[in-house]
Structure formats: structure tokens, C-alpha cells
Amino acid sequence: MDSLIDLWPELWVAAGETLYIVGLTLFFGGIGGLLVGLGLYLTRAGSILENRPVFVVLNLLVNIVRPIPFIIFLAAAQPLARVVVGTGIGNAAIIFTISLAASFAMGRIVEQNLLTVTPGVIEAARSVGAGPIRIIFTVLLPEALGPLILGYTFIFVALVDMSAVAGYVGGGGLGNFALLYGYRQFNPVVTWAAVLLIIVLVQLVQFLGNWLARKAFRR
Template identity: 45%
Template structure:
């Protein structure tokens, strides 16, 4: 017998979508500039700066190397400082942003590095400034790939929100742990897993569709 009501499932679904959307916005604000910085400051690029690259690159690597479940616990004091509490849905957003920002920066970096060097050289030949090259040539050319990167990040966030249930972060993960695992309700776990799978499939399909449309433009 299902031990949770439809209202509880809807509330948990809303909490998951809330965490994913807010974390994605702030993660993008961190990850995209970092990704651009990692590309344009590397050797031979338009804003080559070995000191900036030497600082940013290892910081991103270190943050990406920390398992999310450990990050959740390690930054509890920082989370409490930022939002006033270390428990709950809003508190879970802080570690989610710190987890997904560096991850997104690497995906953005890979997408931008796929842009043909000839396009950049042509932009330079036309007298474009570094800022113009970034926003009028580099990003537009990489945009379809960036869409897939954002899709991947969003799906990764959904998986991470399931983990925050382990510390009472709310969402479908919390529902599965509290009512499924701890109360031995297999059907609760199955229902939450099915919902998560449907969400992931929908986001991936939408991302693929948008990417195909952008490549045809």
C-alpha cells in the first residue's frame, strides 16, 4: 500500500523542481563565465594569461573532485552562514550550486573549444575585439553544444537533489528515503524513481530537440 498521499508526492516534486531551477540559474552564472575564462586565457587564445589560467584551472578541478555527498556535509557552516540554516530545501541549494558550477564550467569549456579556430581568425581579421569575438562569434557558434551541456547539467542536478534527501533537504529523494527506505515501502521508492526517470527523459528529449533546431538555423 502506498504510504504517501498524492499531495505529498506533488509537494516533493515541487521541491525538486525548485531546487533544480534555482541551482541551475546560479550554477550557470558561475559556470559559464568560468568556462569562458578557461578557454580565452589558455595558451594561444585571444586573452592568453597563464597566471589566471593557472589559478582558475586547479580551483575548478579541486571543486569537481569533491564527491557531492561529502560537499554537503563539509560546507554546512558556510550554508548556515548564507541562508541561516543547514537543513531544508533552500539550504540544499548552496551545495548544489557549488557542485554544479565547476561541472558546468568544464562542459562550457569543452563546447567552446569545439569552435573552429578559423572562425576566430576570421573575426580577428575583421578587427573584432576580444569581447566581440566571445559574444558574437565564439558563443553563437558553440550554442547548440552549449544547449546539450545545460541539458547534461540539469540532469546531473536532478540526481544531486535526490542525494540531499539524505540530510533532510526535501524533494523526491527525501520522500524516497523517509517513506521508502526507512519505512520499507518499496512502492514509494518505485513511484519516486519513475517520476525522476520521466523528468530526466523529458529534459533530455527537449534538449536534443532544441539542439537539432539550432544546428539547422
């Protein structure tokens, strides 16, 4: 317990780094996932912007990236991270890599959520002359808002999981704290302190996500 007290400042710094990493990756990965998901939905057969070549390419990319274990994807994407953010290590590299992986994972979730929208609603909008942009922002996304909120809540938990391996590429966060000060120094108290903080963070976001989704479903 004394060792945990000594490491108390480092623990809160690590918690802040986790929030920083996950917050930015949720923002960038969330936008990327929304674009990928919309692309998959809009270009599929029978949709409002049907385009088979685009759909095939997007679908193939999602199917290739999603099954790759993140620790392997992290190593494989290091050269690309160096090109894009100028380094293959540190928080910048981990944020880029997680955002990239999350874009494809979230893209499939967004696509599946959009498919729950009743086709008749889309057809009704088209029959009154609504264009694709108007349909997306006034019909499609509002109708799928509840499932989308739950999807983004789910991906937040996955991002916390991904951020735990940041230490392998010189990043920070609670995962790195538990590995560095707990596991490697055979100190289970420190490890469990980090684990409990992660659990509290996930539960708070899960509660908020469920509450927002319920509000959206009641509209």
C-alpha cells in the same frame, strides 16, 4: 498501493520541491559554469585574453572540486553555506551547495564545448577589429550553441541526482520522499513511485534538450 494513495499529496509536493531545487541550481550553477568555462577558455595559452595565473587558478579549482563525491562536498561546504545563505540545512543550503558544485562541473563542459569552435572563425573576427566582448557574444557562444545545449541537458540530469541527497541536510524533493516514506518504512511501492517520477522528468528534459540542440545545429 493504499499507502501511496495516502501519500499522493506529499508525492506532488516533493516533485514540486525537486523542480524548485533543480530549476534554481540550473540557473545559478549554469551562470557560474558559463563564467568559469569562459574564464578557462579565454585565459588559456593562445586565446584572446591569455592570462596564465588566472587560468592556472581556475583550472586548479575545477580539478579539485569536480572529483569530490557530492555527499562529501555537501558536508564540507556546510560552513560556507552558513556564511552565504545563513544556514547549513534546508533547501536554501542545498541550492547553494549544488549550484557551487555545478559551477565547476559545468565550467569544464563549457570550456570543452568552446574548444570545438574553429579557431579560424575567431581569427576572422579579430581581423576585422572585433573586441573580446563582441567575439564572445556574436561568434563564440553562437558557434558553440548546440554543444552547450547538450552540455546543460547533461548537467540537468546530474542536478536531479544531486538533489536526491537533499534530505541529509533537511531539504526536500523526490529523493527525500523516497528515503523517508519508502526506504525507511520498507515500502518499495512508494520508493518506485518517486523513481518513476524522476525518470519521467529526466526523459522530458532530455527530449527537449536534444530537440533544441538539433535546431541549433541546423542553423
